[in-house]
Amino acid sequence: MLRMRSSLTALLLWASAGASQALTVFACEPEWAALVRQLAPQAQVTSATHARQDPHHIEARPSLIAALRRADLAVCTGAALEAGWLPMLQQRAGNARVQDGAAGMFYAADHVTLIDPRPPGTPFDGDVHSEGNPHVHLDPDRLLAIAQALSQRLQQLEPARAAAHRERWQAFEADWRTRMAAWRERAAPLRGTQVAAQHSTYAYLWHWLGMAQVADLEPKPGMPPTPGHLQRVLEAMRAAPPRAVVVSLYQDGRPAQWLAQQLGGGTRLLQLPSTVTEDGQAPELAALFDGLIAQLLEPR
Template sequence: MRSKLAALLLGLAGLPACAALNVFACEPEWAALVRILAPDAKLFIATHAGQDPHHIEARPALISQLRQADLAICTGASLEAGWLPLLQQKAANPRVQAGQPGLFFAAEQVELLDAHQHVDRSMGDVHAEGNPHLHLDPRRMLRVAQALSTRLGQLDPAQAGVYQQRFGSWAEAWRRQVLRWEERASALEDRALIAQHSSFAYLWHWLNLRQVADLEPKPGLPPSVVHLRKVLQSAQQAQPFVIVQTSYQDPQPARWLAGQIKLPVLSLPATVDSQRLDLNAWYEGLLTALLNAATPAGRS
């Protein structure tokens, strides 16, 4: 009996282990969701908070990582249109091509803000499908996570129940956290602000803030002196409490405007830290920065 048991154990040891999924995340926010639902996955993140995800170089390292991926999770809504198709072509990985279960677009799982029936270059950097920066709304992140847990189960059927269980546990805690954030954010309701681009539009929508001016004359075009003077005139009437831009945008235009109307400037990370991948800490930081800017202490 012992010899048979030893032979059985030896045979099992020789079987290949269940390999962890190899995941290519276009942006850190999606890597953060993968880490929650599939903590054992092998993760590669193509971008970080210091980069504009619209404009990424299709480097050989990215091609190599996409070639190995079982799943590529990206924003979609044309956010990565300037570089993801080239990566797919160069990587030649059939698992992550259009229409395959190994390609997951977050934007396809939720309703987007600011969709357009017609778009042309005269409108600037506008996405016909809608604003792609949906990860700034934690309620939409919940729906994306639910869809992602289902997709992970399709790619890894043996662990499908585990993915669903992880999502259920996380979703329950996430809903409670969102309610706490909304309660804190009630002090910001209907406050006016100035921002650059539409990067934080979903955050404003969630928190009931009003973006009354944009530092860019058209989406994707750098601020000009003529346009900034127009913003200055309109800002004096709207009485905004802060100027907001992403950490990767040129700070000089916002600083000039802030000096004219004596407002604080917030340079906020447009996504989670690639090392920590902590969604809670990121949302908490955004909300705290806005609340501080809305108080006299925040203007010191």
């Protein structure tokens, strides 16, 4: 009888420890790591990439394989953004919890409608995403919808913490809606303005702010700018130069700098973060939008 009681006590202690143990989360991009930290601050989070890396092209390093092998939950963009590296990580990690279709595999793009879907292309067409543009985190409304779906997944994975997860989501939602109203009011002068940019990274942000991207510095999606293509872009925009030429932190800024200089003093070069950063510039999602809007509003 004493042995049975001891075994029962050990089982209860193990269950209690399991219930209190924090989730281990693998985030494919920094924006999802930041979102998880807001919705589940007790989670242990690893981000596979940072703001100065192109999320389309990541090496499946042993450290990332090990991190995914330990994960209870993986949060990624989906829509083929990580198609070049995530399937290899999943295969080598051998973790059933984070395989496609498992409760521990969360794709943000599955929970919102994407813009600009394209017919499947060939390798010569560049980084064409047939499901639509995957950079959904730069639309505050879509980000809110993704946050709600992610909170529900966290509640499913951690039923003992479901009430706490619901409270965190409710606080996040209230704060985010207040911030969205302030961003819309602050960014009102940007509505109707035009930019040239490299890639479609900020397409959701332009749409949300009422701006228009009138030229792409890439001759094909994901392909670096070429002199001939830049010259054609320049000629097409000379008559009505855009407010800015925009590139991401991970992109080579020299082609954009050349184009901005050729267009004249009325067009600024902006090298913007496309996600949260580690250097303090935009350490959280709200700070990312604060900074993006502030830089876009700076006078020409």
